[in-house]
Amino acid sequence: MGTFPFAIVINPPACILESSVPSHPTIIDVASEAGVSKSTVSRVLRGDGSSVREETREKVWAAVKRLGYEHNAVASSLRTNRTYTVMLAIPDITNPFWPEVARGVQDAVEEHGYAVVLSNSDWDVERERRFLRLAGRNRFDAIAINPTGVTSAELHATRIPTVILGVREDYRDFDMVGSDSYGGTIQALEHLYSLGHRRIALIRGRHRGARGRARLAAYEEFLSAHDLPQDPALSVERPFDLAGGAEAMRALLALDTPPTAVLAANDILAIGAMQAAHQAGLDIPADLSIVGMDDIYSASTTNPPLTTLAKAKYEIGRQAARFLLDRIEGKAPDVPRRQVIACQLIERSSTAPPKVTK
Amino acid sequence: MGTFPFAIVINPPACILESSVPSHPTIIDVASEAGVSKSTVSRVLRGDGSSVREETREKVWAAVKRLGYEHNAVASSLRTNRTYTVMLAIPDITNPFWPEVARGVQDAVEEHGYAVVLSNSDWDVERERRFLRLAGRNRFDAIAINPTGVTSAELHATRIPTVILGVREDYRDFDMVGSDSYGGTIQALEHLYSLGHRRIALIRGRHRGARGRARLAAYEEFLSAHDLPQDPALSVERPFDLAGGAEAMRALLALDTPPTAVLAANDILAIGAMQAAHQAGLDIPADLSIVGMDDIYSASTTNPPLTTLAKAKYEIGRQAARFLLDRIEGKAPDVPRRQVIACQLIERSSTAPPKVTK
DNA sequence: ATCGCAAATGGGAACGTTCCCATTATAGAA
DNA sequence: TTCTATAATGGGAACGTTCCCATTTGCGAT
Known part of the structure; x- marks a missing residue:
């Protein structure tokens, strides 16, 4: 991001930034202003249930206002x-x-x-x-x-x-x-299945952690539940970015019988896949269905807008x-x-x- | 966002969360552990240039390690x-x-x-x-x-x-x-002008503050610099969201002679406009050129990808x-x-x- | 040995709260 | 009126640093 030219404009308005200052008044200042002890001021300020006369309370608040007292969270934290x-x-x-x-x-x-x-x-x-x-x-x-x-x-x-x-x-x-990535994955796959898709690919992101694994597990579970063949070529793994998604899509399209639908592990991959599919001349969703995951903002701005599995962010x-x-x-x-x-x-x-x- | 069903799963692993604790050791603990005064410890810890013998310094650090001392930023701040x-x-x-x-x-x-x-x-x-x-x-x-x-x-x-x-x-x-919204606006408009556009619309976001104004000023400046007519119908203002952009676009397309190009005050508006244009059956950029502003992530994922004025965020x-x-x-x-x-x-x-x- | 001077170290106060305990005011009961 | 219990308030210590100033130490010069 260092490529931007800079334009510095110093404007000299006739005003001074800092006025010399009576630095922060303390609880003790308030106390003497209100004619009570610091303990009482503290009690009032914290507003806990402890008993302090209504009249005193008002005196304290008045002093607070008058002095412009501002509670010091640092001191409070220390204690x-x-x-x-x-x-x-x-x-x-x-x-x-x-x-x-x-x-x-x-x-x-x-x-x-x-x-x-x-x-x-x-x-x-x-x-x-x-x-x-x-x-x-x-x-x-x-x-x-x-x-x-x-x-x-x-x-x-x-x-x-x-x-x-x-x-x-x-x-x-x-x-x-x-x-619930697992349940979500199943949900998305069932959606595609109910639309009539039988050859469904999974694009996973490359990263350690259970997330990708949950999706793969769900995918395999789904396939076997519906007696669909486990074709290893239909499950591809790529880096978690647009290029990764595009690459994965190209790999899938190069297959002898490409999938009719794709589920991507997140929206970025899905959008990358969509871009690659467009480049290959496919019409989405007529020629190919794509489902993403996360529902990031961009998912709603693609063309066509992306069907996706929203997480309750x-x-x-x-x-x-x-x-x-x-x-x-x-x-x-x-x-x-x-x-x-x-x-x-x-x-x-x-x-x-x-x-x-x- | 309250629409998501919840699934609570309590898993009871055999482990305890909190061990009862020797609370934080202080600078004084370190001092006595190292056999020096707290002042010295403070000096070493702060690492300012003040003179402390190399040997002492090591003793202190050793004590720090041994005790697992952790500096207390709160106390420090107070002072x-x-x-x-x-x-x-x-x-x-x-x-x-x-x-x-x-x-x-x-x-x-x-x-x-x-x-x-x-x-x-x-x-x-x-x-x-x-x-x-x-x-x-x-x-x-x-x-x-x-x-x-x-x-x-x-x-x-x-x-x-x-x-x-x-x-x-x-x-x-x-x-x-x-x-530099002003300069940027000019830059974007000149880009469209140099492509051959003469009837260029401006979609502004509805908000107080100088931003919108800078753009409008630049727009008017640009028009007069190129002896283009000031058609008030070409400058529309809508809320700063997708719907606003779409609405603005529809208003522009309803004109007797619609613009051939549109500059939007930000990418969201531009994308909204693009969606509306697509819905109206227009081909972008063949029938209509659109330029956005900001270069948010979505700008690169639209179809076609959006030409935009990037800010050095x-x-x-x-x-x-x-x-x-x-x-x-x-x-x-x-x-x-x-x-x-x-x-x-x-x-x-x-x-x-x-x-x-x- | 002694002195002098700088380097090294130590001790206490201060930062602004909160908390605990002691003290004083208040009111109700005897 | 006195006593008692409670409500209201006050005073000091503590929280863990940093800063200032005083003291001690080390060491070379005399």
């Missing part, structure tokens, strides 16, 4: 050991999947007065580790993470309540919330936050919880019955 | 009045424009040991105000914001160094970094962070700075010479 801050660590903020999750986390957590620190590792494990250390140093109250390299042990070592985003067998003793974020919050408050059971959220098939226009060419 | 935290406040994290900016901010800021707190207001002013208060309470060191409703005065009131994301005349006494984030960092360190001039980054035209396949129908 209480609570920062009301949650770390959200994800591998790639640029992937449209995550911002939606982030929004869910933030919305939920905010209702309880927490803030979210966003950490984007860009798939760099070392960076992910740094984030963990950051969370420790800053005494964050909780961590929500989609781990890319950091181990279960490292997460434990932070001693911070943690929830895993995504269903991952290798982090089994943490709370976990993800979507926002809901995943919210639920993860809920898990964290009650762990923080000690309201969680001692045993890890796991929530698997069902996917939802969004039928758009990239699927149709196969052409009867016989 | 130093620095939190090494920056707030990034944006209106809509779901808009693919912002994550890229966020990545830029984070990358730059992280190099200096800062963390970023992400605040997504969802266009809610009240929420935006809450974020400002949060920044104050938590003594964040800086704020990067694309303001949606919060006034310049309110920003000043935080007393926190602030940079405005985007070029906005109504916040002139802050540092500011954005892209990542670079905007980085530069904003740089502005902030040197304000924090007091290295910035007393006068607000402003950086306007040029746009770059990405020619894909949604533009072509107009059909010669005469």
Whole structure:
């Protein structure tokens, strides 16, 4: 991104940026202003149920207003050991999947007065580790993470309540919330089957982790449930990007009898596949049906719009936050919880019955 | 998003989540472990240039390792009045424009040991105000914001160094970094002109702020520079979403002499317009050229891929962070700075010479 | 040996809260 | 009126650093 020319324009308006300042008044200033003790001010400010006369309460608030007092969360944290801050660590903020999750986390957590620190590792494990250390140093109250390299042990070592985003067998003793890739895959395949497709390909993304495996398992399960032949050529694996999807599609089209429908492990692959199919002169969905997964924004803007398996991204974020919050408050059971959220098939226009060419 | 059915699966693995804990050792524990004073430990830990014997230094580090000491940033902040935290406040994290900016901010800021707190207001002013208060309470060191409703005065009131994301005349006494919408618009229009288009429409997004205005101004400037007629029907304004773009397009196509080319104020509008044009049976780019703005991910996945005016999103984030960092360190001039980054035209396949129908 | 000076280290106060416990005001019962 | 129980308030310690200043140590010059 360094290719952009810069144009610097310094404009000199007649104004000064910083006025010299009476720095933050403290609770003690408020106390003497209101003619009470700092303890009382603290009580009023925290607004806990402790008894303080209505009259005093008003005096304190008046003093707060008059002085423009602003609570110091740092000092408070030092004493209480609570920062009301949650770390959200994800591998790639640029992937449209995550911002939606982030929004869910933030919305939920905010209702309880927490803030979210966003950490984007860009798939760099070392960076992910740094984030963990950051969370420790800053005494964050909780961590929500989609781990890319950091181990279960490292997460434990932070001693911070943690929830895993995504269903991952290798982090089994943490709370976990993800979507039901297995069930979703079956659902998508059944959709294609019910349209009449019998020769259905699977394009998987290349990555470790259970996700791809869940899909493959579901695929095989589906085939055998319907007494369909297990043709290994119909299951291809490529890197998780547009080019990977396109390449996979070309490989499938080169087959003696190409599939009439394709399920891709995510929308990016699906869109790549669609592009390749178009280039090969195919009409979608007449000649070929394509189903994606995730329902990222782009899925609705392709031509034709992509039929896809939507994941409850926002809901995943919210639920993860809920898990964290009650762990923080000690309201969680001692045993890890796991929530698997069902996917939802969004039928758009990239699927149709196969052409009867016989 | 509440429409998803839930499937709760509690799995009870034989393991305990929390072990009862020797809570965090402090600098004092380290001191006595190493047989030195806490002052010395602090000196070593901070690693400033102050003189401490190499041997002592090693003793301290050894003790740190042995005890598993972890620096307490909260206590440190209380004393130093620095939190090494920056707030990034944006209106809509779901808009693919912002994550890229966020990545830029984070990358730059992280190099200096800062963390970023992400605040997504969802266009809610009240929420935006809450974020400002949060920044104050938590003594964040800086704020990067694309303001949606919060006034310049309110920003000043935080007393926190602030940079405005985007070029906005109504916040002139802050540092500011954005892209050159005016120049970019001209650039895009010239592109269409040079292809041979003479009847070019502008689809603007409905929103206050200078952005739309810069584009309109550029549009009018362009028309008069080329002695093209100012046809008010060719400049339409709609909400900033797919539907808005589609509606705008339909309005344009309903004209007696529709435009041969369209420039949309952002990619979302452009894609909406493209969908409407397709529905009307037009072939893009043969019958109609379309140019978008921003270069969001979807722009590359449409069919045909969208020609668009790329903004240096990542670079905007980085530069904003740089502005902030040197304000924090007091290295910035007393006068607000402003950086306007040029746009770059990405020619894909949604533009072509107009059909010669005469 | 002694002195002087810089380098190395130590001790305490401060940052602004919250928490605990002690003290004082208030009101109801005797 | 006195006593008692409770409500309301106050005072100090603690949280874990950093910063300032004082003290000690080391070492070369005398």
